Amino acid sequence: MPFRIEIALGPGYRDAAGESVKNAIKSNLDIAVDDIRTIKVFTINANLTDAEKEAVASGPFSDAVAQRYSVDRPLASDFDWLVEVGYLPGVTDNEGKTGREAIEDRLGRKLGADESVHTSTQYLINGNLTRAQVETICRQLLGNELIERFDVIDGRSWDAQKGIPARVPLVKDTHQPRVAEIDLDVSDDELIAISRKGTLALTLEEMKAIRDYFKQPEVLAERRNLGLGPRPTDVELETLAQTWSEHCKHKIFNATIDYVENGKHTEIKSLFKSCIRKSTEEISKEKGWLVSVFKDNAGIIKFTDDYNVAFKVETHNSPSALDPYGGAITGIVGCDRDSAGTGKGAKLIAHTDVLCFASPYYKGRLPPRIFHPRRIMEGVVRGIKDGGNKCGVPTINGAILFDDRYGGKPLVYCGSLGLMPATINGEPSEDKYVKPGTFIVMAGGRIGKDGIHGATFSSEELHEGSPATAVQIGDPITQKKMLDMLLEARDQGLYTCITDNGAGGLSSSVGETAQFSGGCEIYLEKAPLKYHGLDPWEILLSEAQERMTLAVPPEKLDAFMSLAKRRGVEATVVGKYTDTGKFHVFYDGRTVASIDMDFLHDGLPEMRLQAEWKPVQRTEPELPTEGLTMYLQDLMSDLNIASKEWVIRQYDHEVQGGSVIKPLTGKDNDGPGDAGVIRPLLDRMAGIAVSNGINPYYGDIDTYHMTACAIDEAIRNIIAVGGSLRQIALLDNFCWCDPIYDPEKTPDGKYKLAQLVRANQALYDYTTAFGTPCISGKDSMKNDYKLKGEDGKEYKISIPPTVLFSAVGVVPDVRKCVTMDAKMAGDLVYAVGMTKDELGGSRFYNLLGHTGNNVPKVDAAMAKKIYDAMSGAIDAGLVASCHDCSDGGLAVALAETAFSGGFGMEIDLNRVPAERLFRDAQVLFSESASRFVVTVAPDKAKAFEQAMEGVPCALIGSVREDDRFLVNGLNGTRVIDTVIGALKESWQYPLRW
Amino acid sequence: MxxxxxxxxxxxxxxxxxxETAYANTLAGADAKIVHINDVIDGLVKVDDYHLLNFPGGFSYGDDLGSGKAFANKVLYAKTPTGPMIDHIQKFIDDGKLIIGICNGFQILVKMGLLPAFDKNYTGQTATVFYNDKGFRDQWVRLKVNTESQCVFTRGISRIDMPVRHGEGKFIPGSQEVLARLWKNGHVALQYADSAYQPTQQFPDNPNGSVDAIAGICDETGRVFGLMPHPEAFNHITNHPQYTRLREQASRKGIALKEEGDGIKVWRNAVEYIEANLL
Structure with a gap:
């Protein structure tokens, strides 16, 4: 009999969770409630004696000092409304899983396979609310209907004797697993319909290629031998659709593009090959530190003589729109599996996250089923927090951008770095291999219907009793346990190949690694399931989290399985690698799929796409000549510039003990650090710097310069803390709106594709110019949110084309790193780099309500000189502080340097190295690339100026003893007169939650 | 040696x-070994063979059921081939050896009853470490050391800086009597402090709202010690958030900074004690 344990706070204890919900209801929904208390509920579906129930409730489930508990007796009383929020069947319940283990530990016996623990939370609300208001609170704040159920009970009809019955949210699927065959010998229209109905996302060309494959006489003959019919099974069709998906094959980046600019036509064969890979190949001839690029889950570079670093950044946008918390946590722990599953395996050492949201203060109408941006932001941040903190990986750098075009789909870029010894058991750690006869072992979590068909949730109604396939919830602890164990296995040489189960699940992880041996056999009935009733294709494609696929040689299998068991990690042999050339799948002894490996991986027809570039001319704003102090204050409060301390403090950035440059820095530890620096090997002084460059607003003018600026910004931040161009690697991450022209669906597709082409041209031009290769990357090409509203209208919100460059640099000695805060009164302030009339897409123009035309352009040759000179000056210990000059221009960088250091400043705009500028606002707020604000001790000024010889660099003022921030304009009069306290307050208050 | x-x-x-906890031990001169809890339960490694037992920080079981609860439960009821694990730990303490619990380790020690353990009774919980008033927070804190405490690990230290990174670090004694006794018998070892290194209830100097700003306590012997902040995360001067400012100030005075982080002092004290009393 299932029973309930309820846990409430003891008298006098502060209910911080209740308080924060109360505040959120007020701030997000503008509904006032008097008081909220919380009760934790465990529904235990296990046979326990009364004494055992008592032992469990009083032991691991409640705190002896701060909490009280009850068994099968409600604790709720004195409320106007009671809301209980629990998971729907099949949704990952991490705490329930821990609860089950805790019972086993406490009682010293194992529970049965069908015994389980489920959690829910009660909110006791006091206040004058209608049921409709309470239901709004449920939907908007307390839970998510996609994955959770609500009980809403009003205080008057509450029966304290009866309470809420113990309900067990298990998937009760009586479905008998089956394999379907699909007839592809049909008309073109029907082929398209099959693709659409099955959410296969295959084009007509691709469907035809599949149909033709299954018509080949030799294929038919082989199928007959295996007992397969002439028609493909659903297992085969789904496997092909998955393997050929945009997500896995990057079809747009590999397409042939007809690009038209000024009436001139160029044919581009694969942006990936002709821009990204070509650049890296060229650079790799000169740089000896590239270890593995573009071929593994993450890129690998050399760190020290005996250690390498793996780096991967990817996005998890759509899931985060649906379930911000689950989407984001799955994003970060998923990216972790990429870095951890690179080469023979890496130890995770850092995270970096870049998030794009609509304004959390958005007041407009929201389309149905889209969460308010603030809820999305809070949920995503919580997901990133739990994903990083609970896995013990420090989040050392990141960025948050706001633009209302991210309202339909937030962008959640998750980055993960791993450290690996250069050799493991005498073999290069980057080499993975699979010999025929090796076992396919799946380790970690179990398989459910989680994330099948990733983004195609909306077509399916969720109901009690049906599993939630839409959303996955990451389980950081299951993953941490697994990854810890796999590092032990790696060092003992217990496997030869490792890869993660992400998109496409086993079909993808085994399909890809089977290329090493030349084939595989998978036995789907052996795969451990969360619940019964999965069809074979679902087992193969499930994207259930926290799973890795390993190639374990037969002679190591016992040792591997024994280690897994001793570490509490589930591991199962699900097949073996072969050299038959076939992707061969069995279920209960019967073949359910057999596809030629060659066709699976190389049978995909190439796309041909159209692109046309037409620059847009925009109006220029009138520049103000007065009130510049106020404009600066307003800019400090621009959400894109304002302090993100509320978010940063929630991320552990110190774990692993090697923190050097933290995301917040300065006198009061609250200034905006440029790049994060860590010392991953504690007994050495070599460091790793991580930064990001992103500016989608420039893309509104020209994505070529947007991309150049993003590359420049990522590099500049590494230089600012003490890195150098000697060794900086980049990762490119493209998030685009659908760029495939369609007269009805996407009439502006040619322009959007031209934007993509230009971005890639800049990528090639600037990565080669800087000698900073891209070592890995990712693209997410369909960031449009389309849905039919309750009003019957179609909604489409497209993100602005957004490219993120993440940089990793090696710092030879972290003791020489510098931070951005002014250090001493009397120090000299320098502006480095040339300021030009480049306010197009700037935060200042945005403040004036304009985009403009003069987008910042990067002069790569000059930038290189500047960066080399700056690296030399920092290495020589000549620089007291160095700050990247970006959003908001010189004025914002100077203000940040001043208030972070706790000193005032006096600046003369006439001395700023500038190109034909006659307006103070231009000098102050232009966002020209490749610039720094630097402070230098007076006795080092001469040496610093010598070090900067040949690059634009000028002494523009000094650090004051007091707190006044003063700027003298081009005509000698004071144009900004304020105090650093005021600037800092303007900068901090907008996101001080 | x-x-x-x-x-x-x-x-x-x-x-x-x-x-980093093992690294801090090593810097202090100890021979440190990282061991999976299950290898101790399985009897592959014996607690008895060691002088100092470290419960490092982390998120055991993801803080599910309340921080440290599930791990404490596991240790309390685990059976090794040579008897219950908790008996081995009791013997370890009786033998005069040392235990340190940091962050999640502190939560585990308190919830197992190993701290504060009045009258050397190491069973039963008398205090708790509970949800912060304002959620998870990563920041550096200033700590004032109670020089009246018998704590072995904080000897000779009067003030020290370290990072905290936790969501459940609010130390709450079970009653006023418990609190009084914690002070009277020298259990209180560390308090969150303001810029003058005076104990404070002010957020964020006191990051979690701990009663009497308590950041770390020991048992009556001073040999079992737990704290929320992370001394092992201050193993080198570059860890300190003010490092570049300190370096700049020092360089203008023409002096060099000491490289070892102050956090290592905690283990130096432990090693010194063990060398003097147990070797």
């Missing part, structure tokens, strides 16, 4: 600071 101090650093189930 030949008879080396042997230090056991536990890991597993989401503990995540074992590497």
């Amino acid at each position: 030949a008879g080396k101090v042997k230090s056991l650093v536990l890991t597993g189930y989401g503990i995540n600071s074992e590497v």
Whole structure:
């Protein structure tokens, strides 16, 4: 009999969770409630004696000092409304899983396979609310209907004797697993319909290629031998659709593009090959530190003589729109599996996250089923927090951008770095291999219907009793346990190949690694399931989290399985690698799929796409000549510039003990650090710097310069803390709106594709110019949110084309790193780099309500000189502080340097190295690339100026003893007169939650 | 120094600071070994063979059921081939050996009843470490050391800086009597302090709202010690958030900074004690 344990706070204890919900209801929904208390509920579906129930409730489930508990007796009383929020069947319940283990530990016996623990939370609300208001609170704040159920009970009809019955949210699927065959010998229209109905996302060309494959006489003959019919099974069709998906094959980046600019036509064969890979190949001839690029889950570079670093950044946008918390946590722990599953395996050492949201203060109408941006932001941040903190990986750098075009789909870029010894058991750690006869072992979590068909949730109604396939919830602890164990296995040489189960699940992880041996056999009935009733294709494609696929040689299998068991990690042999050339799948002894490996991986027809570039001319704003102090204050409060301390403090950035440059820095530890620096090997002084460059607003003018600026910004931040161009690697991450022209669906597709082409041209031009290769990357090409509203209208919100460059640099000695805060009164302030009339897409123009035309352009040759000179000056210990000059221009960088250091400043705009500028606002707020604000001790000024010889660099003022921030304009009069306290307050208050 | 101090650093189930904790032990001169809790339960490693037992920080079981609860439950009821694990730990304490619990490790020690353990009764919980008033927070804190405390680990230290990174670090004694006794018998070892290194209830100097700003306590012997902040995360001067400012100030005075982080003092004290009393 299932029973309930309820846990409430003891008298006098502060209910911080209740308080924060109360505040959120007020701030997000503008509904006032008097008081909220919380009760934790465990529904235990296990046979326990009364004494055992008592032992469990009083032991691991409640705190002896701060909490009280009850068994099968409600604790709720004195409320106007009671809301209980629990998971729907099949949704990952991490705490329930821990609860089950805790019972086993406490009682010293194992529970049965069908015994389980489920959690829910009660909110006791006091206040004058209608049921409709309470239901709004449920939907908007307390839970998510996609994955959770609500009980809403009003205080008057509450029966304290009866309470809420113990309900067990298990998937009760009586479905008998089956394999379907699909007839592809049909008309073109029907082929398209099959693709659409099955959410296969295959084009007509691709469907035809599949149909033709299954018509080949030799294929038919082989199928007959295996007992397969002439028609493909659903297992085969789904496997092909998955393997050929945009997500896995990057079809747009590999397409042939007809690009038209000024009436001139160029044919581009694969942006990936002709821009990204070509650049890296060229650079790799000169740089000896590239270890593995573009071929593994993450890129690998050399760190020290005996250690390498793996780096991967990817996005998890759509899931985060649906379930911000689950989407984001799955994003970060998923990216972790990429870095951890690179080469023979890496130890995770850092995270970096870049998030794009609509304004959390958005007041407009929201389309149905889209969460308010603030809820999305809070949920995503919580997901990133739990994903990083609970896995013990420090989040050392990141960025948050706001633009209302991210309202339909937030962008959640998750980055993960791993450290690996250069050799493991005498073999290069980057080499993975699979010999025929090796076992396919799946380790970690179990398989459910989680994330099948990733983004195609909306077509399916969720109901009690049906599993939630839409959303996955990451389980950081299951993953941490697994990854810890796999590092032990790696060092003992217990496997030869490792890869993660992400998109496409086993079909993808085994399909890809089977290329090493030349084939595989998978036995789907052996795969451990969360619940019964999965069809074979679902087992193969499930994207259930926290799973890795390993190639374990037969002679190591016992040792591997024994280690897994001793570490509490589930591991199962699900097949073996072969050299038959076939992707061969069995279920209960019967073949359910057999596809030629060659066709699976190389049978995909190439796309041909159209692109046309037409620059847009925009109006220029009138520049103000007065009130510049106020404009600066307003800019400090621009959400894109304002302090993100509320978010940063929630991320552990110190774990692993090697923190050097933290995301917040300065006198009061609250200034905006440029790049994060860590010392991953504690007994050495070599460091790793991580930064990001992103500016989608420039893309509104020209994505070529947007991309150049993003590359420049990522590099500049590494230089600012003490890195150098000697060794900086980049990762490119493209998030685009659908760029495939369609007269009805996407009439502006040619322009959007031209934007993509230009971005890639800049990528090639600037990565080669800087000698900073891209070592890995990712693209997410369909960031449009389309849905039919309750009003019957179609909604489409497209993100602005957004490219993120993440940089990793090696710092030879972290003791020489510098931070951005002014250090001493009397120090000299320098502006480095040339300021030009480049306010197009700037935060200042945005403040004036304009985009403009003069987008910042990067002069790569000059930038290189500047960066080399700056690296030399920092290495020589000549620089007291160095700050990247970006959003908001010189004025914002100077203000940040001043208030972070706790000193005032006096600046003369006439001395700023500038190109034909006659307006103070231009000098102050232009966002020209490749610039720094630097402070230098007076006795080092001469040496610093010598070090900067040949690059634009000028002494523009000094650090004051007091707190006044003063700027003298081009005509000698004071144009900004304020105090650093005021600037800092303007900068901090907008996101001080 | 030949008879080396042997230090056991536990890991597993989401503990995540074992590497830097072992490193801090090593810097202090101990011979440190990282061991999975299950290898101790399985009898592959014996607690008895060590002088110092470290419960490092982390997120054991993801803080599910309340921080440290599930791990404490596991240790309390685990059976090794040579008897219950808790008996081995009791013997370890009786033998005059040392235990340190940091962050999640502190939560585990308190919830197991190993701290504060009045009258050397190491069973039963008398205090708790509970949800912060304002959620998870990563920041550096200033700590004032109670020089009246018998705590072995904080000897000779009067003030020290370290990072905190936790969501459940609010120390709450079970009653006023418990609190009074904690003070009277020298259990209180560390308090969160303001810029003048005076104990404070002000957020964020006191990051979690701990009663009497208590950041760390020891048992009556001073040999079992737990604290929320992370001394192992201050193993080198570059860890300090003010490092570049300190370096700049020092360089203008023409002096060099000491490289070792202050956090290592905690283990130096432990190693010194063990060398004097147990080797």
